[in-house]
Amino acid sequence: MEGSELELAVTNVAHGGITVARHEGRVVFVSDAIPGERVVARVTDAGKAKFWRADTVRVLEASPHRREHIWPEAAHDRDPADRAGGAEFGHIDPAHQRELKRQVVVDALQRFGGVERDVEVEALPGAADGTGWRTRVRLHVDERGRLGPYAARSHRVIPVSSLPLATERLQKAAPLAEEFGGVGHVDVLAPSVGDPRLVVGEQAPSVIRERVGSREFQLADTGFWQVHEHAAETLSAAVSGAVDETLFDPRAANLDLYGGVGLFAAAVGDRFGSTVRITSVEGDALATDHAAENLAEWVGANAVTGRVERWLAAYVRDASAIERARLRAATVVLDPPRSGAGKQVVAALGDAAPAQIVYVACDPVAFARDVALLRDRGYELDSLRSFDLFPNTHHVEALGHFRRRD
């Protein structure tokens, strides 16, 4: 069947930026379509019994939410193998993108988290068409040295002449017409402080600065930072706003897990003042060094390097009675990578039993699984927000506040 074209009625959206149709009873995951459309799609993977994959090649009945793709180099009039990846919702009007993301979050929470909860996916400041927000882009190098993103679900480099999701400063700095032999990738960065820069291949890290409100953070140009130009300020405000002050104890063993360079520890410190005690735990030692500098003004703040799953289990296991009481009174912020916190970390959190948890999640399914694990360990999801941190892509951020059932 691979390579054959099917006429399909697309019914709904699935996690991962794809839509769902059926062909002779079998589920087909279709890219570049919108629920409600009839499309002709080319089968790319018929190897699995339960579902196939297909790419839209013609739209027979278009959704009223379809618009011209914001990135011509990713549009469905190109051969699927030649479409730039990374803007898989670029053919959908922005309000409807957020509606589809809402459905994905609500559905994941219901199916994997066991909770019925509606949520609004909040837009960030910026252009109405969802372009011009990326402050970081990784471009891969093809066999001729040309730069471009990968095609969707592939490691095939698609040389491009434009990067519409990037900020204007980044677009100007991106050396799309140059050739880069001998390296695998080039990162283009446009930090909020200082000039844009390139990080070529495995180049040694240098220090850059990012401003969030009136605060500046130092970090490595090779390290993690929130990608949308308004993400750091939006999430900082959301995290600090989510903390329930009636449950907050500045002297407790407060934690910022997967803390990066201390963004959320600083947000909590900014809200609750100079006496706040908080520990940022991060796997990348260089990021921890920067976190220690960024958090220097809080005498009770510190930054440690460790894998959260191991560090937290050991911390809880070895805690004295006084430390256990401080953990029980604590507020824990966590912002894990896409795979979520998972069983081990949630088990250690359950043993620590902090008063409240603020969970920042970039994958709704991993988040929903952790919601179920946290519920088993005595935590209820009592508020939920969601943010469109990655317009024109399928990615969506969720932020949940949990309190301990006593």
Ligand SMILES: C[S@@+](CC[C@H](N)C(=O)[O-])C[C@H]1O[C@@H](n2cnc3c(N)ncnc32)[C@H](O)[C@@H]1O
């Ligand atoms: C989504 S980022 C969040 C960083 C920070 N909260 C921020 O907003 O800037 C996740 C961070 O977790 C770190 N990380 C990933 N897996 C980890 C693990 N198992 N233990 C500790 N840190 C980890 C990464 O290095 C990265 O800095």
